[in-house]
Amino acid sequence: MNKLFLSLLTFLWMGTNAQSVGVTITNNSQLDYSDYVIEVPWKDIVAKWPSIDTADFKVIDSKTQQEITFQLEYAGNPTIQNLLLQVSIPANKTRSFKLVKGKHAFSPPKTFCRYVPERKDDFAWENDKIAFRMYGKALEGSNEDAYGLDVWVKSTDKLVVDDRYKKNDYHKDHGDGLDYYQVGYTLGAGNIAPYVNDSVYYSKNYHRFKVLDNGPLRSSFQLIYDEWNVDGKPVSVIKTISIDAGSQLNRVTAAYNHTSDAALPVATGLAKRKDPGVLFLNEQNGISAYWEPQHGNDGVTGVATIHLQPIRQMLVTKEQVLTITTTDAQKSITYFTGAVWNKANRITSAHQWFEYVQHFQQKLKQPLIITVQ
Structure with a gap:
């Protein structure tokens, strides 16, 4: 095997065995977004982390390392459509979050x-x-x-x-x-x-x-x-x-x-x-x-x-x-x-x-x- 082929195999193996996913949210507007619910397409998450267990992951703020509330939205469908996150992002700022393995904390419903x-x-x-x-x-x-x-x-x-x-x-x-x-x-x-x-x-x-x-x-x-x-x-x-x-x-x-x-x-x-x-x-x-x-x-x-x-x-x-x-x-x-x-x-x-x-x-x-x- 040549080095290029080995590198490709390693890349494919790492992609299918991911243990986390990063989500970056950018606010290019002049307005502050406070406690705003966003939709992250679930198919995009699965594409990066195919083996993700919906009962065994949590969402972490990359800066504060604090866990944040999420919801898996079905919108009346049999499969998950979106990951919902509630975020606050000042004008012209970017925030990053990570989906990692682990049981998420209970969050009282807000709706x-x-x-x-x-x-x-x-x-x-x-x-x-x-x-x-x-x-x-x-x-x-x-x-x-x-x-x-x-x-x-x-x-x-x-x-x-x-x-x-x-x-x-x-x-x-x-x-x-x-x-x-x-x-x-x-x-x-x-x-x-x-x-x-x-x-x-x-x-x-x-x-x-x-x-x-x-x-x-x-x-x-x-x-x-x-x-x-x-x-x-x-x-x-x-x-x-x-x-x-x-x-x-x-x-x-x-x-x-x-x-x-x-x-x-x-x-x-x-x-x-x-x-x-x-x-x-x-x-x-x-x-x-x-x-x-x-x-x-x-x-x-x-x-x-x-x-x-x-x-x-x-x-x-x-x-x-x-x-x-x-x-x-x-x-x-x-x-x-x-x-x-x-x-x-x-x-x-x-x-x-x-x-x-x-x-x-x-x-x-x-x-x-x-x-x-």
Whole structure:
């Protein structure tokens, strides 16, 4: 054997017998990323460490040697899709991490979602910042029914959904927040619906669900809606929603099914209050944000939606703020929506909320650079 062939064999042997993998994350933006959840493609990790045991590895910060929390994301598939890491990287900095053999420490979950049959088919979800819910079939047609996305404000990083449903007294603040958000006959805090001939065509409530992942860093699920009439044509939709630890906003993908080949006009909406609030509308960057008026002792809720695709129009009606756009060629649309509470003492003014939303949009357009070594 010549030296070149021996070197090649050694390289191949070392590649297939790797005992660690390096991950480098570079922030080339002018923004600090704080407690930000990133996706590392699992196939890239397996390519470097084919024998990795998913039950026997941990992730170490290369600089501090501290173990960090991770999640294996399946996204509803039978196999792992991504390794999720929550990282903080200052502007124009790079951080390195290593996957090494060893049992990882238990990390309390920072996100959670579940079907709530004991409360008329609610589906509720949360992270360490905020909580939400959508309404199910059992509530449909009752005097409690609503059409939009509901917000449960929080002033704790603990998960509260189960405890609040158990107490069944969540319209009162017991020290960690409450549900005072009014949805009514609107899209609430950023739900989506077809918008045809200057009208919102609300679906009925979701009928079926599927949990895709459930923490600790990301919870995701699907809400499946029965067919309804949109300007004389049948339409149905599946909404895939995910929430990451540390974020005020959800990622929503609405995949529509309808008979037309044309793009479907759709609108996302933010419920508007009678008293004056503060609006921030930026059609060019797809941002619609609203800092609501003070709600007595309950405080102030801020809500927002972000679209990365071109916007047709933004409208302010008596009931809500609408962002109108269309689905793509696959009859689907992805956007971001969420909320914040001033009494959580993280974001306490309209200016801070609008700045947060603009920075969120900038990060979506200039993502972190991830390298697997």
